[in-house]
Each structure stands twice: as C-alpha cells, then as structure tokens.
Amino acid sequence: MTTYYTDDHEWITVDGEFATIGITDHAQTQLGDLVFVELPETGREVEQGDDAVVVESVKAASDVFAPISGEITEVNGALSENPALVNSSAQGEGWLIKMKIKDAAELEKLLDKDAYDALIA
C-alpha cells in the first residue's frame, strides 16, 4: 500500500485498484473541530479534482476534492454520528471515502510524503 497526498491536503492510500481517501492531519488542525461531514452517494463517478465531500467545522464548510478519477465504493458512515473522528484520527478512523481507481496514471500527479511534508513545512 502506498499513500499519496494532494496540495489541497487530501491523502489517498492505494491498495491495488482500490483507494481510501481522507484529509491530512495538517488539514484537520487548520479547520478545527468538525461538526458535520457531507458524504457522497456510493456508486457516484467522479473525475480527479471534483468536489467529493464537504467537511464542516463550527465556523466554515470546506470542499474535499477527489484525488483521482473513479467510482465511490464506500463512505465512512461512522462520521455521521461522530464527525470529530476526522480530528482525532484524520489518517485512520477518520477516513472519508473509498474509491475504485479508474486510471492509475493519475497517481503520478500526486505528492509523496516527503513532497507533502515540504509543502506544509
């Protein structure tokens, strides 16, 4: 499994043709306490860069973009009861969606951990 990052502060962990996606720990510290996560319908097809999820802090709503194109296969239902999971475990239990990757070549446009760490340094 390899994890990639976007400069919009999403992470994507790839396992074969499937991927798990969320926002980075850095992103959650910038947003502050989340109170609502609007998750998409499963089965929806998205293009790389499309709005996929909306995370809402007390103060503001922020879009989360699809890091790759593909089909949304699963959403993290636990977030409807407990959106704060994104704050406590942004890169673990607070994952947002799972996708079936349409075009693995798109992953090459993403950042590796070192590049992302440099971005937020």
Place this chain on the structure above:
Amino acid sequence: MGDLKTTPLNLLHLDAGAKMGAYAGYSMPLFYPLGLIKEHLHTRKSAGLFDISHMLHLEVSGNEAANLIERACPLAASTQPIGSCNYTFFLNEEAGIIDDLIVTRLGSDRYLIVANAGCAEKDRAHIEAIAQDFDAEVKAVPRGFIALQGPLAKAVLADQNFSVSQMAFMSGIEPKPDWFISRSGYTGEDGFEIAMPTDKAEEFTQKLLADDRVELIGLGARDSLRLEAGLSLYGQDLDETITPHEAGLIWAISKPLRSGGKFIGAPALEAKLASGRSRKRIGLITREKMPVRAGAKLFDADDNEIGLVTSGGFGPTFNGPVAIGMINADADNFPLVAQVRAKNIPMEIHKFPFVPHQYKR
C-alpha cells in the same frame, strides 16, 4: 499576513499555539489547541478569556460631550447615570445602522464609546465630522482590551483584587487611571470587559491565565457563543441598510427618543416606525445536522424566496445548528426552508436567545 495589525497580546497567542487568522485588519486568534468546541463549553461553565483589543475605544470629553453623543446616537446621554453602559448605534440619515456600540458615561462630561474594529475608520470619520459642531473632543484610545466571560469570571477577578461583585450588568468603572472594567460581554454569560494600557496587557493577561479556571478563547468560539446568545454581528446581521427596528433592536432606543429625537436618523426612524418594517430578524433552528450558514437563501412553504440567513453555524451548547435570518416582515407561509448546496433544509423559527442569558441583573 504581512499587512495585518497585531494586538498587544500577539506573542501570547503565538506562544499558546493559536491558529491565527485575519479579522477586521488584525491578526487574531481563531482557536487554540484546546479547540473551538471545548473553548465554547469552557466559557459557559467556567471562565473564558478573549483578546478583544482590536475593538475601537473612543473617548469623548468636553463641555458639550453629552450633546455630541445625543447627536450621534439615539441615546439620552445627558441623563445617563455616571457608570452606566448603554447599547446604542451610530445611524445614518435613513436610520440605517452605521455601527452598533456601547457608550459608557465615565464622568459628567466624559464618555467612552466601544465600537467594532471593522467599522473603526468610518466610525471615527463619522463622529469627528459631528464633533466640529460641538465644544467636545473625540480621541481614539489604543489599549489592551480583554473579555473574561462565564460563571466563574467574577470569582477570578475577585482573586486579582478587583472588587467587581457589586457591579450591575451594563455598568462600568475606572478602577485606576487608564483602566476600565464593565460588566458586559458578547457571550450571553455573566462577565467583564477590561481595558488597560497596552504595555500592561500581557502581564495582566498572564496573571489571569495562571488561574486554572481560565482558558484562552478564540474568535471562533466568540462567534458561536454570541450566535447562541442571539446577539447580532455587525457586517453580517447588521449593516447600513438595516434599521434598529428591522434588526429587532428597537429596545435599545428609549420610547421618548423614537419620535422627535435630535440624533442623526431620527426623522427617518420615526417615519419607518410609523409605516412598519418591511423585514425582520428571526432565529432559526433545524432538526438536520447540516449547519445552515450566512448567505443561505430562505424560502416559504410555496417556494417563494423570502429572506436570507445572515449568521449561522453549529451551537456547541445548543448541540445543533442555529442561525439568524432576515425575512420579509409579512412572511407567514411556514415552514421555512433554507437552501444549502442545492439541498432544502427545513427550518423552524426559534425565539432569541437559543441558549438562555446568564446576565447578573
């Protein structure tokens, strides 16, 4: 954030690990590592300390200080008791709100105006223009300014040898030269606002923070606290096109001043009170979990657009979304629906405040 001004507590915020953001031209703490929700809840149960040094302090003094205030504000300044704080406004000729303010009478010919940071420039121009007709001086006083809010605020200050327990809500005193304390705030809780010389601000704030009952609270929780308390925010819920009547704030203008007043905007206010308001400010809640925020359009049961959400978000104490809206005064075809990202959220009208006030009367 190169061009932003900083408050005398800037280093303290950075040391405390605050997430800073721009507000009204200042770099201000939005939230601290404790987090907005815990900051909010802490204020409601203990004592929250807010840096509000960005706010504008204007001292008005001179023989005709009372007359100047009575021209600028719908307020009976000449009969205002010394030590009394009054919520009032600067109005334009159409009775629209230029800013909402607190005016405290400090002495027989001395008043303090505390105004919004975002309005500082236009407020100063406005009152300085009026001052030309009066034998009175208007002076901006840069100071450190903090709010200590919550049920334990009084006890915390008492331990710093400030005898505040006898102070009534909306009263203010000068405990020593260049200091000012009022029992007031913007959270719905009992609490105090304390102004001091800028070079004393950090030391005094550190003393308060050494008390375990006190936590630093950012602007984020300041907003969620005032929203739950049903208090308007200038620039969102109030602007120059909105009259005090439309804003639900006519209580701040005493009955004798509502007709025949001599303040700027008095004739327009009187006429608009007689003809009735065309829109009104309301509180809104929803059973949905999705917060409804400023800018969301409001529709009646027949899908007619009847207004706008002016402030909205999640209320941590209310434990759900709360919002303030402005709707057509004759709207009566309920339930209302708010549109958020093309979704229709059913809304219910809720009386202000959303969380009961705890003011010390």
